[in-house]
Amino acid sequence: MKFTLDKDIIYEQAVERMFEMLGDWKIMALASSVNDYVMVRNVSCLFYDEKIWFKTDKNFRKTKQLLENPHVALCWSGVQVEGIAINKGLVVDEPDRRFEKGYKEHLWESYNKYSHEDTEILIEIEPKYVEIWDTSDEGYAFQLFIDFENKTVEPKIYDQK
Structure with missing residues (x-):
C-alpha cells in the first residue's frame, strides 16, 4: 500500500504505518555492539504489542552481547529501528505463548529445526x-522519524518532482 505524505501525521499513525510495513513477521538484520566490537546477523522477528520479538539460544555470542549491552539496531527494507533488547526468559515460559504460536505459523521450518525448549530465550x-x-502515492520519497520516548513524529520530504 502506498502512503500519501501528510505533514500533519501524528505519532500513532506513524507507528501504525511502521507495523503495517513490517506485517506479522520479517527476517531483520540485527546489529549489536560490546566494547566497540560490532556484530550484525539476521534474526526471525514477529511483531505484536508495538514491540519486535525474536528468539535466540541463551548460549550464542549475540545473546551474551545483548545481555551486556542491550542497545541494538534492526533493519528491514526501509524500516530502521533503534531500541533496547530485553531478555524475557525462556520462550516456553511466555504466559500466553504468543511468540511460540506465531513462530510456528509464520516460520515453521525454523521453528522445527531450531527449537530447544531448555535454551531458547525470547x-x-x-x-x-x-x-x-x-513513497507517497505521487511517487515522492520521504522519511518518517518516530521518537517512541517523546511520542513524536517528524516527516521529511526527500525529493521533489
Whole structure:
C-alpha cells in the first residue's frame, strides 16, 4: 500500500504505518555492539504489542552481547529501528505463548529445526527511535522519524518532482 505524505501525521499513525510495513513477521538484520566490537546477523522477528520479538539460544555470542549491552539496531527494507533488547526468559515460559504460536505459523521450518525448549530465550525489542523510508502515492520519497520516548513524529520530504 502506498502512503500519501501528510505533514500533519501524528505519532500513532506513524507507528501504525511502521507495523503495517513490517506485517506479522520479517527476517531483520540485527546489529549489536560490546566494547566497540560490532556484530550484525539476521534474526526471525514477529511483531505484536508495538514491540519486535525474536528468539535466540541463551548460549550464542549475540545473546551474551545483548545481555551486556542491550542497545541494538534492526533493519528491514526501509524500516530502521533503534531500541533496547530485553531478555524475557525462556520462550516456553511466555504466559500466553504468543511468540511460540506465531513462530510456528509464520516460520515453521525454523521453528522445527531450531527449537530447544531448555535454551531458547525470547528477546523483546522496545523501539526507541525509528526511521522509515517511504513513497507517497505521487511517487515522492520521504522519511518518517518516530521518537517512541517523546511520542513524536517528524516527516521529511526527500525529493521533489
